[in-house]
């Protein structure tokens with residue numbers, strides 16, 4: 619069986635976790651601080667705040683930015699539900715946007731002018747060109763769940779060059795993993811403090827009232843990352859460059875191997891940019907047949923994603939999203955992860971070719 623994505627966990631990752639288990643803190647101790655410091659070094663952001671999941675990170679970003687009832691929050695149609703759900707968690711309204719078929723990202727030139735906020739998703743790991751936003755809403759949140767390790771000419775994704783907050787996920791299929799986990803980076807001191815309060819019950823220490831005293835004035839949750847998870851994350855971050863380089867190598871190899879097949883390849887990173895290749899989403903004819911045939915052959919392709927307007931919760935008329943509809947019709951993510959071997963990749967291509975030969979005359 620070849621999955622579409624899979625974590626790479628080695629003995630040094632296991633040793634890092636074991637060391638925490640033998641220590642004094644299992645949660646919210648020095649390992650979380652170290653993980654956050656490493657994320658700052660890698661992204662160049664002033665602050666990084668760890669969370670229990672990427673979804674919690676997005677929720678915290680929406681709360682910290684002060685979004686609420688009446689606020690319209692733009693989000694591309696082609697993304698995971700959490701990119702839109704985060705707006706609903708704070709009472710705001712997701713506004714689903716059609717994608718640009720050339721990037722599979724939202725179209726920076728077509729962002730409506732009446733939005734309070736934008737959740738910009740770096741789909742598959744290719745950064746959105748946020749420097750080109752026609753209309754910059756008050757709040758720009760990057761959903762960089764796919765894009766740790768990606769770069770634009772303005773630097774690493776996560777440095778918030780054109781955003782207020784940037785959210786990451788460390789789910790096992792993402793670029794690095796903590797099991798479950800997420801983080802938000804920002805350069806704004808007040809936003810960073812608000813993020814920390816939100817993920818820690820809204821607690822504000824009040825040493826002026828006594829060493830034990832604290833006060834809760836606003837909404838908060840237990841969205842903490844554990845030290846166990848953070849230790850895994852720090853160990854994984856040491857391999858980020860290797861992981862992303864390997865993903866790029868395998869993506870280039872897919873491009874070569876697939877040249878003569880009737881598939882649309884995913885957009886590549888422009889010169890001066892770096893793709894993180896969380897996914898390798900191609901577009902194929904007769905997608906249902908190709909999906910079923912590959913899965914029956916133990917090649918576990920996946921579809922990323924059912925567009926947001928396809929869910930009754932975020933619903934809308936598919937006809938209003940012609941670009942997303944056209945892409946979604948053929949969309950299929952081929953296996954791509956650092957430990958995928960070239961032999962396995964060759965197997966994927968041979969089986970894809972066989973499935974396509976059954977549907978293409």
Ligand SMILES: *Cc1c(COP(=O)(O)O)cnc(C)c1O
Nearest residue numbers: 671672673698700763787788789
């Ligand atoms: C994975 C993902 C998330 C959510 O992250 P979790 O850590 O699974 O909560 C959000 N947005 C996108 C685009 C994702 O792919």
